[in-house]
Structure formats: C-alpha cells, structure tokens
Amino acid sequence: MKDICTATLNELKAMLEEGAVTSAEVIRALKSAYQADSQQPLPLQGFIEFFDDAEELAAKADAMRKEGKAANMPLLGLPFAVKDNISMRGRLCTCCSKILEGYVAPYNATVIDRLISAGAIPIGRTNMDEFAMGSSTEYSVYGPSRNPIDRMLTPGGSSGGSAAAVAGFQVPFALGTETGGSVRLPASYCGIYGLKPTYGAISRYGVVAFGSSLDQVGLFARTVDDIGLGLAVTGGRDAHDETSADQCFNSCTKLVPYSDGELKKIRIALPVEFTKTQGLDADVSAVFEKFCAWFSAQGITVEPVSIPVLESAIxxxxxxxxxxxxxxxxxxxxxxxxxxxxxxxxxxxxxxxxxxxxxxxxxxxxxxxxxxxxxxxxxxxCYESALRVRNRMEKEVGEVLGQYDFIFCPTAPTPAFKLGERVDNPMAMYLSDLFTTFVNLAHIPALSVPAGTAQDGRPIGMQIVGAKFSEEKILRLAKTLEAVRV
Structure with a gap:
C-alpha cells in the first residue's frame, strides 16, 4: 500500500474509496509526521497550528462513508491545510501578525465552505509572511518556515508555510493566496505545483485583503491532477464576492495529456524581457532552454516575443x-x-x-x-498612472495570448535563497517576484511546474501562463510535461 504521507490527494481518495485506509488513519499519519518534524532542531514550521479536532472530523467522515453518503462529496475524508489569512469559523486567523493575536474568525471563507461541503477536512493553519507581505516567510510573528529540500533555505513567500507542508509530506493539498506571485514562487522553490487562477475564478470572500485588485486564492499540490481536483471544487461564482466569475472547472478533474497531433498545433510565446534579463541564474536559464528544446522537438511553435510593458511590471x-x-x-x-x-x-x-x-x-x-x-x-x-500602465499591460499581454496558446518563462530568476540572505534588503526581496507580477496585473492564470534542479539540488520552477479562464489548457500542458518528465 502507498505510504499515507507521500500519497497524493487523488491516491488518498482512491485508497479511501477502496477501503484500504480510513480518514482517521490518514489524519493520524499526517499528525505524527508533523509532530515528529516539530521535534527536529530545524523544524519546517509549515504549520503553525495542527487542529485538535481533525481526528474527530475524520471519524465523522468515515462514518458517513460507511453510511453511503459519499456520492456528492468528492473530497470526503481528505485533508487540506489553510494559509493563516483565510477565515475559518471559530478558529484563529492572525495573518501571522501580532496585531491580530488571538483573533478568532466569526465565519468561513467561501473557499473553506466549498471544501468542507465536498467533505474535505481542514487539518491546520500554515505559516506566512505577515499580512502576505514578503517573498520568504521570514516576516512572520511565529518565525520563518524552512524549505524541505534544504532547511537553511527559504521555502519562498508569502505562502511559504503551505508550500513547505505540501513539499514536506505533511499534507497533500493546501490553500495559499497571492498578490504578485506568493503561490508560484514558493511552489518553484519547493519543487511542487502552484496554481494562481484567473482573477475571480475562486472567491476572495473571507480572505484578509492585501491588494484587492490583485489578490487571488491559489492552490498547492504535488501533482497536476490534485490541482485540477481542488480547482473544480473551489472555483466558480459566489454571491458574496462581486468580482467572482461564473465559471465551471469540473473538466479539470479529468485531465489528459495533449496528443502528438494537438501538440503540433500549440504556439508558445517566450517573453524576451524575462529570458534575456540580467540576474537570471545560469541553472534556471539552462532548465528553461531544455524545455524550449523539448517543445520544439514535439513540433510546438516556440517564438521569442517582445512585450516592452513587462519591464514596468515590478x-x-x-x-x-x-x-x-x-x-x-x-x-x-x-x-x-x-x-x-x-x-x-x-x-x-x-x-x-x-x-x-x-x-x-x-x-x-x-x-x-x-x-x-x-x-x-x-x-x-502615481497610483492613477500605474493603473493606466496596468490597463496597457492587460491589453498587450491579452493580445499576445490571442496569438499564442501560452506564455512560458521561469517562475523566478533564481532558485531558493538562504534564510536571512535578503531579509534586510527589501529591493533584493522584491525582485524575487520579477517574473510573476505581470500575471496578477493582467488578471490571467499561471501554473508553476517543478521543472528541474540547479547543480546543487535546489528546485527550479517554470511557469505556464494562459489567457483568462484557460486553466484547463494550462493544466493539460502541465499534465503532458508531467507524463514525459522532460
């Protein structure tokens, strides 16, 4: 039987449906992994709280499954983790800030309600940069999270706690949020998948606001299928959020790789403003070139494209x-x-x-x-000028995505850096988001995929960017890459 902690969300789902394991056993295994790690000299500290009632909720889920009530609950008994800026009724929601110490949320965020309605079990709160402001999870009142690959490295931020918990096999699926790359950057640094959906694809109701015109709930997992399953459950219109979109993502639960014939029809744009930028790490550049070569070998049209407005993105x-x-x-x-x-x-x-x-x-x-x-x-x-340039970016990036199926580029200029390396250098920290912010500004979706490693073993991520509400297309390309392991 597959090890519970290393099993993916879909693998655990199959194990529960087959009766090979109970939800209570799943929660106990994950809790044991978390507790064992907490005793280490350098704990991951992805979680800042593991919920005491998680096992009780799991027992209830097991009882419902025995009673045949699992039909309309695709995530029954499956665990997920929650970033500390997403409200859960009756639980602490501190945004990892002293100013919200002891604050208990009075209601559930819509994304939480949807996961719970699907039968999923919240097992804990994850660490983050205070009020989601940072790129390393070092600006947390609870102290920094650490990267499971190397605990002297940052897991990225601001959703670094969620990424560390997923990559560290303490939970198979987690919620994050991002305003300018706070899901994709940690996903890249930790070697997992991180989806930033189209603005409005997932309701922001119940999420503590940072930048309201940019914020978006995002998803972490170790496989493409798990991302698709999570999006299908959480996405769609919400009466509580006027910016939410009336979109259905159920097709994302049945992802299939592109066929050889379909691949030959795909067109991919490579923004030269990113691929020729100063400061691009040599290992990141090498992984990027490897993927571009693979795309070309499959008959995919891959072309460099200049989008000058990208230089103003950060x-x-x-x-x-x-x-x-x-x-x-x-x-x-x-x-x-x-x-x-x-x-x-x-x-x-x-x-x-x-x-x-x-x-x-x-x-x-x-x-x-x-x-x-x-x-x-x-x-x-200054703000109004930025909004005008933003409108230009949304228009110009949209025009490129009207001619090409995807934009492809590195998720970050470098692999994960050492904890403490940039914490007192705001400019260096801000430039971690150099390749991610344009996606939020243009309100389009992007997925960071684990693409390879640097010579010293640090993960490197690449991002697949698509037009608004093209999540299924993006996930299918990622599924294709996952299947062939470029």
Whole structure:
C-alpha cells in the first residue's frame, strides 16, 4: 500500500474509496509526521497550528462513508491545510501578525465552505509572511518556515508555510493566496505545483485583503491532477464576492495529456524581457532552454516575443499593491478587533501605539510607502498612472495570448535563497517576484511546474501562463510535461 504521507490527494481518495485506509488513519499519519518534524532542531514550521479536532472530523467522515453518503462529496475524508489569512469559523486567523493575536474568525471563507461541503477536512493553519507581505516567510510573528529540500533555505513567500507542508509530506493539498506571485514562487522553490487562477475564478470572500485588485486564492499540490481536483471544487461564482466569475472547472478533474497531433498545433510565446534579463541564474536559464528544446522537438511553435510593458511590471505592481495595502490595513486600528494599546491619551495615541507595536517592520514599510504614494504630495497621480500602465499591460499581454496558446518563462530568476540572505534588503526581496507580477496585473492564470534542479539540488520552477479562464489548457500542458518528465 502507498505510504499515507507521500500519497497524493487523488491516491488518498482512491485508497479511501477502496477501503484500504480510513480518514482517521490518514489524519493520524499526517499528525505524527508533523509532530515528529516539530521535534527536529530545524523544524519546517509549515504549520503553525495542527487542529485538535481533525481526528474527530475524520471519524465523522468515515462514518458517513460507511453510511453511503459519499456520492456528492468528492473530497470526503481528505485533508487540506489553510494559509493563516483565510477565515475559518471559530478558529484563529492572525495573518501571522501580532496585531491580530488571538483573533478568532466569526465565519468561513467561501473557499473553506466549498471544501468542507465536498467533505474535505481542514487539518491546520500554515505559516506566512505577515499580512502576505514578503517573498520568504521570514516576516512572520511565529518565525520563518524552512524549505524541505534544504532547511537553511527559504521555502519562498508569502505562502511559504503551505508550500513547505505540501513539499514536506505533511499534507497533500493546501490553500495559499497571492498578490504578485506568493503561490508560484514558493511552489518553484519547493519543487511542487502552484496554481494562481484567473482573477475571480475562486472567491476572495473571507480572505484578509492585501491588494484587492490583485489578490487571488491559489492552490498547492504535488501533482497536476490534485490541482485540477481542488480547482473544480473551489472555483466558480459566489454571491458574496462581486468580482467572482461564473465559471465551471469540473473538466479539470479529468485531465489528459495533449496528443502528438494537438501538440503540433500549440504556439508558445517566450517573453524576451524575462529570458534575456540580467540576474537570471545560469541553472534556471539552462532548465528553461531544455524545455524550449523539448517543445520544439514535439513540433510546438516556440517564438521569442517582445512585450516592452513587462519591464514596468515590478514597479507598477508595487505602486498598486502598496497603495491598496495601506488602504486595506487602515482597519487595524485597535478599536474593532485584535491588539489594543490604549495609553489613555485619546484615539490618535491609541491608534499609533497599537499599530506601532502590532505591525512588523516590513508591513510598516509598505504602509508608509503606500500612504506616501497616495498622499496629497502626489494627489494620487502615481497610483492613477500605474493603473493606466496596468490597463496597457492587460491589453498587450491579452493580445499576445490571442496569438499564442501560452506564455512560458521561469517562475523566478533564481532558485531558493538562504534564510536571512535578503531579509534586510527589501529591493533584493522584491525582485524575487520579477517574473510573476505581470500575471496578477493582467488578471490571467499561471501554473508553476517543478521543472528541474540547479547543480546543487535546489528546485527550479517554470511557469505556464494562459489567457483568462484557460486553466484547463494550462493544466493539460502541465499534465503532458508531467507524463514525459522532460
């Protein structure tokens, strides 16, 4: 029998349906793996909390299966992990920040409701950069997560805890969120799959906002099929989220690789702004070239394409994201919820004392920058200019994807870096997202696929980018690559 901890979501599903294992046994095995790792000198710290009632929920799922109630519950008894900025009723939701210490969510995010309705069991909260601001999971009040490949390396961020838990065989499937690459970057660094769906494909209701026009729930797994199964359950229209889309992703549960004939009809664009950039690691470049050669060998049309607006992506992203973050985080004022530091000197003092003590340095840096961009000094011109350039990006990238089936490029300029290497160098940290932000700005989907390793064994990811709501096409290409192991 397949080892429970290393089994994928679909493999566990088959094992449960065959009666080869019970959900309670699955949860116990994963909990044991988590507890054993927690005793290590350098624990992964993907999870910041493993839920005490997970085994009880598993026992209920087993009882339902025996009673024949599994027909409309495709994930009955299967475990998943949740990033700490997604609300679960009655559970802590701290965004890994001191300012939300002890905060208990009063309702479920829609993505949680959909997974639970499908029978899935939330087994724990995962670590993250505070308020999802970072690329290494080092800006967490709980301390950093570590990369399962090498525990001196970052797992990436901001959803590094979810990626570490999946790659470290403590859970087969996990939720993350990303504003500019926070799912794809950790997936690349940890050698797993990470999907950033089209903006609106998965409801954001119940997800603590960072940059509202960019945020998207994303999915982590170790196989393409597991990503497809998760998307089919979580995606679609939600009355609570006006930005959600009326799309059905059920076809993503039956993915088949492209045939030889279909491959010959595919056209792939390679943005020269990324492939010729300074700072692109030699090992990353070598893996990229290997994939391009394989595509060409299959008869796929592979062409370099210039998209000049991509050179503005990182600057544009930080103007928009930080402006929206400053606005969204204004609600954490010491009055309504979370930390409260009342000096007895009035509201202004309470507000300043609470935020000064509650927020970490990276969040403060981004709030200050965002407020400056939106200040009277700029009269909002900087933000409005960024929005205009963003509209141009959405249009120009959309035009490229009208002529080509996919855009293909590295997920990150380098493999995972060492913990502590960039934590005090904001510019170097921000440039980790150099190749990912354009996807969020253009509201399109992208999947980071494990593509190879550097000479020292660090994972390298490549990303497949498609037009809006082309998730099935992207996953089918990834399934093709997975089947042949390029």
């Amino acid at each position: 600057a544009m992203y930080y103007v928009i994201a930080l402006s929206e973050a400053a606005s969204n985080l204004a609600r954490f004022d010491g009055i309504r919820y979370g930390l409260r530091k009342d000096t007895g000197k009035g509201y202004d003092e309470l507000y300043c004392a609470t935020r000064s003590e509650g927020f970490g340095k990276e969040v403060k840096r981004r709030i200050i920058t965002g407020n400056y961009v939106l200040s009277h000094h700029f009269s909002g011109d």
